[in-house]
Amino acid sequence: MRTISADACVIGTGAGGAPVAALLAEAGMRVVVLEEGELHGPETMTARPRDMMPRLYRDAGQIATVGNPPIVLPLGRGVGGTTLINSGTCFRTPQDVLDRWRADHGLELDLEEEFALVEEAIGVREVPPEIAGRNANLVKEGADRLGISAGYLKRNARGCIGSGVCAFGCPTGAKQHAGQVWIPRAQAAGAELHTNARARRLVVENGRVRGVETRDLRVAADRVIVAAGALLTPLLLRANRIGAASGQLGGNLTIHPASAARALYDEPIDPWTGVPQSVYVDELAADGIMLEGIAGPPDQGAMSTPRSGAEHRDLMLNARRTGSFGVMVSDSARGSVRRIAGRMLVRYDLHPGDAERFRRGFELLARIFFAAGAHEVIVPIDGVPTLRDGDVTPLQRLRVRPRQISAMAFHPLGTARAGADPATSVVDPDLQVHGIEGLHVADGSVVPSSLGVNPQITIMALAARLARRLTNAG
């Protein structure tokens, strides 16, 4: 086994690992970065969702929770992690969430400087209406007509032309994902990137981390930052018998369950044209319900369009006139991730209260669709008929159960949560694993609770804060 030495070894190149690697390298540290996946440049993208999924998604996009209902949980795999295949939406951590973390977890976080730093680095700006796509602009118009709070989202993109396939690899190279921004910065500052390198063993001696091993490489380092994501980080820690003392490792999983409704318009809107996630509706945000755009090419749309057989076919034949928009809930349920018989098992049951949140979100969305000119609305709740002529009463009357909801989820968080008390958390407020000197976690797993908004800015800001602490500590 080859051994190399570094001041810090970073495991993972997603929203957490990549900024830490860049900022530590730029501060003069010798940094080694281990990435399980490969490098995918924009020139390798095909704008064909079906064919990109096996290349860019972990387990070919087939990760699903076990529970009621089963929920597909797509994750990215490659340099950039899930930022390679996310929609690019950028929200700062809501202040009420930070206040709750202070009260419940003893986390004193002032992230203003870090927010500004990462937003500048990844080019965060509001989507211009010209590239927002007709699908999203119609929803914005409908919300405006009803006096419902809505706006254009902020995204990390430079030179975006609205190719419509953010979630399947940006072919323009406009999306400023972690592998496109932070990793090149890290390398320019001297960091060494190893792809196809899966961390297997964390070397710990006398309560202090000493390095990381892959199948054929040992990285000797007194600082190790685990950033493998909220599903894999707890598995890596547990496999090394680290971080389990509180009983919280792998638990507290929140996922932001999400789902999408369809609307049939008279005019062609070509939902694959423009930025897929460009508009939000935050009218119900205080209740943990967020509406965000989702759209894409026909295969992506077909996969999540409710119905089957002839009904589904008729919807697809009208694909050019079919709009779609998502509902995301800030979940109150908690799941877990474990390794059973060598396989990752994600347990999660949708809370009945969150099913009700979906119902309320879809009711609001249906009203907006109708105000925008739709004449039919299809919601992904079993037993709800197609809504017609502005009538949302079938949704109003409904007592929805979790098993009726068809959902996906994109934001696993919380499985190695941060907190001041070692009895109730896995890492301390400086993201160091309780009791293991030099071993830190910087990814969604440290986020102690559901955010209610897309998490990449929160994760990057926490990672930037960690990098600052490590460089200040010398």
Place this chain on the structure above:
Amino acid sequence: MIARERTNVVRVIELCVAPLPPLPPVRETDAVQALERSLAAGPKVNAIALRVALLLVGLGLRRGPLAKAVGSLAHLHYYGDARVMRLLGYDPDAVLARATEARVA
């Protein structure tokens, strides 16, 4: 997959998609080959579970999470065929040409 299993997969996709002109029959698309590639790229345990699910749907299972998963797979792989996508109005080559031009510029 052996020929018999492939025949069942074609039948299941036909059932989920119900193609009528102008949509081509499943046999005239690359849906089954693409589905095989996806199963091969995922975990073995998933491939086994999904192949069993395809069999069950072929035998008449119409409800529940397994049937839903099979439906999603069938829809994704049929509508990802290049000819079908173009027929519905989406041209990935045109998207790529625009993207390449923007990238180079």
